[in-house]
Amino acid sequence: MFFRSGLLPALVIGFSAAAYGQTAQEIIAGTDRVRNPGQPFHSIDILTEYVSGRPKAQSHLAVYSKEDPSTRQFRNLIVYIEPPRDAGKMVLLDGHYFWFYDPASKASVRISPQQRLIGQASVADVLIVNLAVDYRGTLVGTEAIQDADRREHQCWHLDMKAADDRASYNRVEYWIEKGTFYPIKGKFYSDSGRLLKILYYKAFQDRLGGVRPTVGIIIDAVDSALVSTINFLEARFQDIPDAWFQRDYLPRLKAE
Amino acid sequence: MLFTLAFRNILRNRRRSAMTRMAIAVGTIALLVFGAFQGYLFDSFHTNVVQRSGHLTVYRTGYFLFGEGNPSAYGIERYKKVLALIGDDPVLRPLIYVLTPTLSLMGIAGNFSGENDAAKTFIADAVIPSDRDRMRRWNAFGAGRVYPPDTNLDDNDPMRGFVGLGLARILGLCRSLAIANCPPPPAIHREAPGVASEDFSNLRAEVAAAVTPNAAGKPRLDLLAATETGAPNVVSFFVNDAEPQPIRELDDNYVVMHLTLGQQLIYGRGEPRVTGIVLQLRRSSDIGPARNRLQALFDQHGLELEVRDFAELNPFYTQTLNFFRSIFLFIAAIMGVIVLFTVVNTMTMTIMERTNEIGTTRAMGVRRGGIRRQFLVEGCMLGVIGASIGLVIAFLVAIGVNQAGLTWVPPANISAIPLRLSLLAQPALIVGTWVGLILVATLAALIPANRAARLQIVDALRHV
Numbered sequence: 001m002f003f004r005s006g007l008l009p010a011l012v013i014g015f016s017a018a019a020y021g022q023t024a025q026e027i028i029a030g031t032d033r034v035r036n037p038g039q040p041f042h043s044i045d046i047l048t049e050y051v052s053g054r055p056k057a058q059s060h061l062a063v064y065s066k067e068d069p070s071t072r073q074f075r076n077l078i079v080y081i082e083p084p085r086d087a088g089k090m091v092l093l094d095g096h097y098f099w100f101y102d103p104a105s106k107a108s109v110r111i112s113p114q115q116r117l118i119g120q121a122s123v124a125d126v127l128i129v130n131l132a133v134d135y136r137g138t139l140v141g142t143e144a145i146q147d148a149d150r151r152e153h154q155c156w157h158l159d160m161k162a163a164d165d166r167a168s169y170n171r172v173e174y175w176i177e178k179g180t181f182y183p184i185k186g187k188f189y190s191d192s193g194r195l196l197k198i199l200y201y202k203a204f205q206d207r208l209g210g211v212r213p214t215v216g217i218i219i220d221a222v223d224s225a226l227v228s229t230i231n232f233l234e235a236r237f238q239d240i241p242d243a244w245f246q247r248d249y250l251p252r253l254k255a256e
Numbered sequence: 257m258l259f260t261l262a263f264r265n266i267l268r269n270r271r272r273s274a275m276t277r278m279a280i281a282v283g284t285i286a287l288l289v290f291g292a293f294q295g296y297l298f299d300s301f302h303t304n305v306v307q308r309s310g311h312l313t314v315y316r317t318g319y320f321l322f323g324e325g326n327p328s329a330y331g332i333e334r335y336k337k338v339l340a341l342i343g344d345d346p347v348l349r350p351l352i353y354v355l356t357p358t359l360s361l362m363g364i365a366g367n368f369s370g371e372n373d374a375a376k377t378f379i380a381d382a383v384i385p386s387d388r389d390r391m392r393r394w395n396a397f398g399a400g401r402v403y404p405p406d407t408n409l410d411d412n413d414p415m416r417g418f419v420g421l422g423l424a425r426i427l428g429l430c431r432s433l434a435i436a437n438c439p440p441p442p443a444i445h446r447e448a449p450g451v452a453s454e455d456f457s458n459l460r461a462e463v464a465a466a467v468t469p470n471a472a473g474k475p476r477l478d479l480l481a482a483t484e485t486g487a488p489n490v491v492s493f494f495v496n497d498a499e500p501q502p503i504r505e506l507d508d509n510y511v512v513m514h515l516t517l518g519q520q521l522i523y524g525r526g527e528p529r530v531t532g533i534v535l536q537l538r539r540s541s542d543i544g545p546a547r548n549r550l551q552a553l554f555d556q557h558g559l560e561l562e563v564r565d566f567a568e569l570n571p572f573y574t575q576t577l578n579f580f581r582s583i584f585l586f587i588a589a590i591m592g593v594i595v596l597f598t599v600v601n602t603m604t605m606t607i608m609e610r611t612n613e614i615g616t617t618r619a620m621g622v623r624r625g626g627i628r629r630q631f632l633v634e635g636c637m638l639g640v641i642g643a644s645i646g647l648v649i650a651f652l653v654a655i656g657v658n659q660a661g662l663t664w665v666p667p668a669n670i671s672a673i674p675l676r677l678s679l680l681a682q683p684a685l686i687v688g689t690w691v692g693l694i695l696v697a698t699l700a701a702l703i704p705a706n707r708a709a710r711l712q713i714v715d716a717l718r719h720v
């Protein structure tokens with residue numbers, strides 16, 4: 001779930017690590033490469049919610065991600081491992097649709113946009129935001145910006161507008177480190193212009209054939225006491241059958 | 257001659273006649289006073305509903321049945337054109353008192369300021385404040401509570417609004433709004449075991465700085481909703497006041513905000529729409545013609561809109577009316593039965609006492625019809641006198657009640673309204689009760705009168 005994000009258009013063939021003379025779309029494509037390995041993969045994530053710094057809830061999740069070749073959107077299947085009361089519950093994120101499956105009732109329920117306003121689902125919304133497909137960016141300039149650990153990075157500052165109605169956020173600001181294309185920080189704005197969420201990536205490590213962020217911190221800008229972190233524990237490439245991303249298949253799915 | 261005789265006969269047993277007249281009078285008073293109260297109640301209830309939701313509401317076809325599930329999907333497109341179409345129509349224009357767009361929406365209201373951390377789903381009406389104030393002044397019957405102008409809502413200040421008292425309590429606004437008898441919510445802490453605390457205060461500082469400051473000391477809520485396309489959206493909302501709502505569910509959920517703010521929240525970057533166009537007419541009797549004209553207009557312009565009246569929107573209104581009507585019928589039936597038996601009893605006793613007299617009269621050549629007529633007129637006269645006395649007393653009671661300045665709280669109302677008995681406003685009730693009870697008295701006399709008429713002259717003469 002962590003890496004699923006906008007798909008980079010394959011146009012970036014002439015991509016070079018040279019830090020200068022990049023267009024905004026090239027920078028987005030570059031950072032999408034960092035966030036997204038481009039192949040189906042399986043990962044174990046820990047999602048922790050903090051209220052005023054105190055932990056409120058923690059879930060261990062198994063995430064299966066695969067690109068949908070027709071829409072170029074990443075599809076995610078999330079299976080709860082812990083806490084025990086949630087074990088076996090699944091959430092299917094397919095494009096802009098959320099389905100929740102409860103093994104106790106063997107029923108899958110569509111999670112409406114109204115129900116994704118707060119809680120864990122709203123966190124997923126930020127992580128899966130699809131930069132290259134859903135947004136059109138302009139390069140504002142280069143800035144020195146502090147990451148979550150207060151270390152400074154020289155970053156490109158991108159201002160992105162929703163490309164169409166399907167985009168979850170009207171405006172997204174992104175800071176991407178020059179040269180490495182590491183995503184450092186993102187700010188997500190609502191239609192009304194209010195800041196909704198701030199996202200930090202940190203702990204860049206070698207994963208899935210590249211250096212990728214392993215921790216995400218999401219600060220809720222509406223309820224500012226609320227902070228969620230997602231820790232990306234381990235990951236491996238794995239072929240995932242398309243059927244797993246069908247809602248009707250969820251009751252029969254035995255994820256390994 | 258017949259009436260003089262009847263009148264003299266009634267006076268022969270003064271006490272018994274007085275009791276009978278009294279029973280009829282009490283019946284009349286009960287029916288008239290309750291009827292007057294009911295009439296006033298209907299008027300005030302009608303006024304209340306019309307002040308709140310107007311007479312007619314125009315929706316996009318299907319909204320009334322299915323739209324509550326997803327209000328934003330049933331918005332009226334280019335609603336300003338529809339408003340102009342209705343407002344400029346030569347037939348409708350003279351009938352309309354207020355014509356205003358409204359937007360119903362739902363979302364999550366959160367108070368995340370300071371020590372509070374409370375969120376709650378809400379339902380809201382987004383309105384134009386000045387139109388809402390004007391609607392609340394509708395008073396065609398002179399029966400409604402005259403509302404004070406709204407709590408300082410301003411057409412030019414779209415950030416302000418008010419909430420239900422229960423919602424204010426749940427969101428911990430008691431202290432900042434200075435509400436009496438309103439405890440702050442208890443703090444609930446739930447921690448995940450085995451997870452260390454972490455300090456994000458330096459990261460959160462950036463957020464705290466971005467929040468809009470308080471406007472004129474009013475508490476701020478964040479209203480979250482999903483826009484039509486499913487994107488999360490949030491706006492700042494300043495709570496001017498908390499108003500108690502008549503139904504608890506409403507009290508705990510209700511928000512009234514400016515139309516512009518509601519549109520910003522629900523339609524975001526899309527075209528702003530409304531879910532309903534409310535028409536408040538000058539007179540309630542114009543509902544039928546106005547409704548037909550609206551439908552004709554929509555058909556003519558090919559608009560997919562439908563019209564609903566206030567009774568359809570407020571099932572409670574019709575239910576309450578029926579409830580009171582059935583109580584009235586019940587009282588009327590009881591009073592009718594009491595009058596019936598009293599008069600039957602009185603006339604039977606009269607006939608028994610006057611059997612010799614009946615025999616004598618018959619012997620003098622009066623026919624059966626004459627006897628029957630004699631007693632029917634007596635019964636009728638008892639009815640007329642009793643009902644008239646009751647009428648006078650009922651008027652005195654009505655005047656007394658109206659002078660006393662009593663108040664009461666009708667169902668689905670929060671504050672007390674003056675209790676008035678508008679007897680004069682209901683000529684049908686007065687005439688109906690008066691004529692009805694006289695008819696009952698006359699009919700009640702029919703059975704004894706028939707028996708009297710059928711008496712054998714010889715037997716009657718010998719009767720002791």
